Amino acid sequence: MTPLPSHARAVIIGGGVSGCSVAYHLAKLGWTDIVLLERQQLTCGTTWHAAGLVGQLRASQNMTRLAKYSADLYLRLEEETGVATGMRQVGSISLGLTAARREELLRQATLARAFGVEVGEISAAEVKAMYPHVELGDMTCAVHLPGDGQCDPANIAMALARGARMNGAAIHEGVKVTAVTDDGRRVTGVNWQRGTDSGHIAADIVINCGGMWGRDLAAQSGVALPLHACEHFYLITEPIEGLGHLPVLRVPDECAYYKSDAGKMMLGAFEPRAKPWGMAGIPEDFCFDSLPEDFEHFEPILDMATRRMPLFETAGIHTFFNGPESFTPDDRYYLGEAPELAGYWVAAGYNSIGIVSSGGAGMALAQWLEDGEPPFDLWEVDIRRAQPFQRNRRYLKERVTETLGLLYADHWPYRQVETARGVRRSPVHEHLKTAGAVFGEVAGWERANWFAQPGQDQAYRYDWHRQNWFENQRAEHMAVREGVGLFDMTSFGKIRVEGRDACAFLNHLCANQIDVAPGRIVYTQMLNRRGGIESDLTVTRLSETAFLLVVPGATLQRDLSWLKRHAGDRFVTVTDVTAGEAVFCVMGPKSRTLLEAVSPDDLSNGGFAFGTAREIEIGLGVARAHRISYVGELGWEIYVSTDQAAHVFETLAEAGADHGLKLCGLHALDSCRIEKAFRHFGHDITDEDHVLEAGLGFAVRTDKPDFIGRDAVLAKRDAGLARRLLQFRLENPDPMLFHNEAVVRDDRIVSILTSGNYGHALGGAVGLGYVPCPGESAAGVLASDYEIEVAGQRYKAKASLAPMYDPKSERVRA
Missing domain, CATH: 2.40.30.110 (Aminomethyltransferase beta-barrel domains)
Known part of the structure; x- marks a missing residue:
C-alpha cells in the first residue's frame, strides 16, 4: 500500500469526474504537491452512471465558455493520456412541440450565435434525414448544434486521473477523509482513514469534490453546501440493428433525452416532480450501486417516448437504471472558496450536467487557486451565493423535487420556484399579501414582485411576451414616475462596519471617497486588482467609527466574505445586521408630500439634501431616512427597526390614501432602474467588468493613494x-x-x-x-x-x- 504524505499543498476530496478534473488542471499548472483522496474507487459515486452528454450551449457566456472548454478537452484527452474517452461530436437536436418552446429554442439559437457556437434552425425533413426514427407531426421547431457530443463518463474521469498522475499528482483510492481540520480561521489539513490505519495530512487548501457526500462533510466544518441527491432514471434498449451514431436528441416538452450508443438506444428523463434520495445521509458502503427500480414513476415518460420513437415498441429493454445525482436549490453548481472558512474550496453539486461542466469547472477552479482570483466572472456558480439556511435538509428535500424537472421545463422569463417557500419574510409580509402582492423569491426572501388588482388572480401566467402582470407593472411604474410608490425592500443586505480603523479599511476597499461627514451616503464599488467590480453598494457614515453598507440581498454572503477576508489585523468588526431593520422605499415626485404628512421633520431640499441620511419621526415611531434612489425619482429609503416596521408601514399606507400612494413590486423597481440606466450587479456589472467600461468612473476617486484596483483604473484611463x-x-x-x-x-x-x-x-x-x-x-x-x-x-x-x-x-x- 502506497504511504500517504504528511503534508500537501492541496488535498482534493472525491474521485469523481469533478475531483479528477481539479487534480488534472492543478497538476497541469505545476502543482505537483497535490493529493486526491477517494473513499472507495474512482467514479464509484455518480460519475460511472452519468449519461455522458456534452452540450456546449449554456445560459450565459461564461458557462458556455466552460462547456466548450470541456468539449475541446475531452476530444484531446485520449491522445494525451492513452485512455479512450468515447468522445464523439455527433451533434444534438432539440425539438419544440409548442409555440412557447419554439420561442425559447429560437432565443437560444440567437444566444448560440452571439457566443460563437455553431447552430442552425432545421426543418422537419432535415431532422428526419439525421434521425429517421423520430415522429415529427407535432414539431414546432428544431435547433441543431453540430459541435455537441457524447462520451464515456467513467473513462473521461480515468483519463483526467491519468493526466493528473502524469503531471505529478498523487491519487489514493480506499482512503476516507473523516474530517477537515482547521484553526478556527482557515483549514489546516485533513484526517484520513484507510482500513485500520489513520492519519493526518497538513494542507493550507482542501477542495471538497465529494458530490452527494459533500454536503454532510462540509457541515462538519460549518460550511454550507446546499445540495441533495435525487433519483435519476434512464433505460437502455437491447441492440437495434442499423441504429448507427445518431445526434443526441432532446425533447424537453416530453421531459426526455435520447442517445444512441453501441447500437443501443438510451432514454433518459427529467420528470416534473423528482424523487429525493438519501435524506438520512448517503450510505457509507455506496459504491457503483444503483437504487431500486420504480417503473411506475418512469412509465409516463416511456409512454410519450414510444409515440415519439416507435422503435421502443419492439426493442427490448436491456437495462432500466435508477441512480442518484446531486441537485442544488437553483440548478447551478458550486465553485470557489467557502465564505465560512479560509482555504476550504468546493467543486460540487452538478445537477446532472457534471460531465459537460467538470472539465471547465476544474480548469476555472485551478486557475482561481493559482492566481488568487477567478479567471472570469463565475458569480452564477460561486459558492458565496449559498445562504446559510439552505443547509436545512427539509428545505433541500422539498426544493430538489422541483429543480430536477426545471432542467427541461419551459425556461420562462420571471419563472418563480414553487417549493420550499416562505423561509425569510418581511415584517409586513401579510400586509402585502392582503394588498394583492404576488411574491417572488431571492436568497430565500419573499419579495412582492407585483400587486394584483381586486378580482385578479394573485399568480403568474407565464409567457415569452407580455405576461398577465404587464399592466400592473405599468401602473406601478407610472405611479413612481408621476405620483408616489412604496416598495418593501427589507431584503437589502445590511452590513455594519465599525471600529477605530473602519474608515481607513473601507477607503482601502472602496473606489469612492468614504471619509465623509457623518450622515453622508456614498455610492461606490469595491474593485478587484483588475478593476473589475466585486460589489456595488452604498456606504452611509453613521459616526466617526461606524458605517452601514447596503448591498443586494443576493450578494450579502459574497460581500461579507470579501470584507472579512480583507480585514486582516485591523481594529474593525464586520456584522450582518440585515434582520434588524425593515426597509421601505418611498419614491416619486410626491414622496416628500407624503412623508411630510407623517413626520414633523424638515424634508425640504435645503433641510434634507440628496445623498444624506438622518433619523426622523414617522407616526409614533422613529426611523432613519436615506435620501437616495434606485428608480431615478425623488425619494427616501426608510430604515426602521423590525419591531416598529408594521407601525411605520401602516402609518405610511394610511396617509398614502390621501396622496395616491401605490404599493409597488420588484418588477416596477427594475423597469424604473433600467430606464435610468442604473446597473444591476450580476448582470450589467460583475467582477469581470472594468468599472470604467461599465460607465461608473464618476464613483471612482483616483486621488486616494491606496485602494484595491486603483492601478487598473489608471492603466485603463491611459490605454482607453x-x-x-x-x-x-x-x-x-x-x-x-x-x-x-x-x-x-x-x-x-x-x-x-x-x-x-x-x-x-x-x-x-x-x-x-x-x-x-x-x-x-x-x-x-x-x-x-x-x-x-x-x-x-x-x-x-x-x-x-x-x-x-x-x-x-x-x-x-x-
Whole structure:
C-alpha cells in the first residue's frame, strides 16, 4: 500500500469526474504537491452512471465558455493520456412541440450565435434525414448544434486521473477523509482513514469534490453546501440493428433525452416532480450501486417516448437504471472558496450536467487557486451565493423535487420556484399579501414582485411576451414616475462596519471617497486588482467609527466574505445586521408630500439634501431616512427597526390614501432602474467588468493613494476603453426584452444584452449591453446603426451612453 504524505499543498476530496478534473488542471499548472483522496474507487459515486452528454450551449457566456472548454478537452484527452474517452461530436437536436418552446429554442439559437457556437434552425425533413426514427407531426421547431457530443463518463474521469498522475499528482483510492481540520480561521489539513490505519495530512487548501457526500462533510466544518441527491432514471434498449451514431436528441416538452450508443438506444428523463434520495445521509458502503427500480414513476415518460420513437415498441429493454445525482436549490453548481472558512474550496453539486461542466469547472477552479482570483466572472456558480439556511435538509428535500424537472421545463422569463417557500419574510409580509402582492423569491426572501388588482388572480401566467402582470407593472411604474410608490425592500443586505480603523479599511476597499461627514451616503464599488467590480453598494457614515453598507440581498454572503477576508489585523468588526431593520422605499415626485404628512421633520431640499441620511419621526415611531434612489425619482429609503416596521408601514399606507400612494413590486423597481440606466450587479456589472467600461468612473476617486484596483483604473484611463456599456430602446413598442438578446451593430452580432425590461415612460423595451469599441470615441460608437435580435428577428434600437430618462438626474435632486 502506497504511504500517504504528511503534508500537501492541496488535498482534493472525491474521485469523481469533478475531483479528477481539479487534480488534472492543478497538476497541469505545476502543482505537483497535490493529493486526491477517494473513499472507495474512482467514479464509484455518480460519475460511472452519468449519461455522458456534452452540450456546449449554456445560459450565459461564461458557462458556455466552460462547456466548450470541456468539449475541446475531452476530444484531446485520449491522445494525451492513452485512455479512450468515447468522445464523439455527433451533434444534438432539440425539438419544440409548442409555440412557447419554439420561442425559447429560437432565443437560444440567437444566444448560440452571439457566443460563437455553431447552430442552425432545421426543418422537419432535415431532422428526419439525421434521425429517421423520430415522429415529427407535432414539431414546432428544431435547433441543431453540430459541435455537441457524447462520451464515456467513467473513462473521461480515468483519463483526467491519468493526466493528473502524469503531471505529478498523487491519487489514493480506499482512503476516507473523516474530517477537515482547521484553526478556527482557515483549514489546516485533513484526517484520513484507510482500513485500520489513520492519519493526518497538513494542507493550507482542501477542495471538497465529494458530490452527494459533500454536503454532510462540509457541515462538519460549518460550511454550507446546499445540495441533495435525487433519483435519476434512464433505460437502455437491447441492440437495434442499423441504429448507427445518431445526434443526441432532446425533447424537453416530453421531459426526455435520447442517445444512441453501441447500437443501443438510451432514454433518459427529467420528470416534473423528482424523487429525493438519501435524506438520512448517503450510505457509507455506496459504491457503483444503483437504487431500486420504480417503473411506475418512469412509465409516463416511456409512454410519450414510444409515440415519439416507435422503435421502443419492439426493442427490448436491456437495462432500466435508477441512480442518484446531486441537485442544488437553483440548478447551478458550486465553485470557489467557502465564505465560512479560509482555504476550504468546493467543486460540487452538478445537477446532472457534471460531465459537460467538470472539465471547465476544474480548469476555472485551478486557475482561481493559482492566481488568487477567478479567471472570469463565475458569480452564477460561486459558492458565496449559498445562504446559510439552505443547509436545512427539509428545505433541500422539498426544493430538489422541483429543480430536477426545471432542467427541461419551459425556461420562462420571471419563472418563480414553487417549493420550499416562505423561509425569510418581511415584517409586513401579510400586509402585502392582503394588498394583492404576488411574491417572488431571492436568497430565500419573499419579495412582492407585483400587486394584483381586486378580482385578479394573485399568480403568474407565464409567457415569452407580455405576461398577465404587464399592466400592473405599468401602473406601478407610472405611479413612481408621476405620483408616489412604496416598495418593501427589507431584503437589502445590511452590513455594519465599525471600529477605530473602519474608515481607513473601507477607503482601502472602496473606489469612492468614504471619509465623509457623518450622515453622508456614498455610492461606490469595491474593485478587484483588475478593476473589475466585486460589489456595488452604498456606504452611509453613521459616526466617526461606524458605517452601514447596503448591498443586494443576493450578494450579502459574497460581500461579507470579501470584507472579512480583507480585514486582516485591523481594529474593525464586520456584522450582518440585515434582520434588524425593515426597509421601505418611498419614491416619486410626491414622496416628500407624503412623508411630510407623517413626520414633523424638515424634508425640504435645503433641510434634507440628496445623498444624506438622518433619523426622523414617522407616526409614533422613529426611523432613519436615506435620501437616495434606485428608480431615478425623488425619494427616501426608510430604515426602521423590525419591531416598529408594521407601525411605520401602516402609518405610511394610511396617509398614502390621501396622496395616491401605490404599493409597488420588484418588477416596477427594475423597469424604473433600467430606464435610468442604473446597473444591476450580476448582470450589467460583475467582477469581470472594468468599472470604467461599465460607465461608473464618476464613483471612482483616483486621488486616494491606496485602494484595491486603483492601478487598473489608471492603466485603463491611459490605454482607453475596449468596450462601453450602452443603453438601448427598441423603436417598435411591441417586443419584450429580458436579457441575453443579441446586440447587432451595423448588421453584425457583437454582444448580448446584460439585462432588459419594459420602459413604460420611454414607450418601449429597454436593455443594457456592452459594445466592443477598442480605439473608438464615444461619438464613433453611437454613430453606428443598432438592432436587437429577439428569437431570430431583428428590431431597430436607439443607443445611448447617457440615461435616456432624466439624463441630468434633476428629478432625484428635486
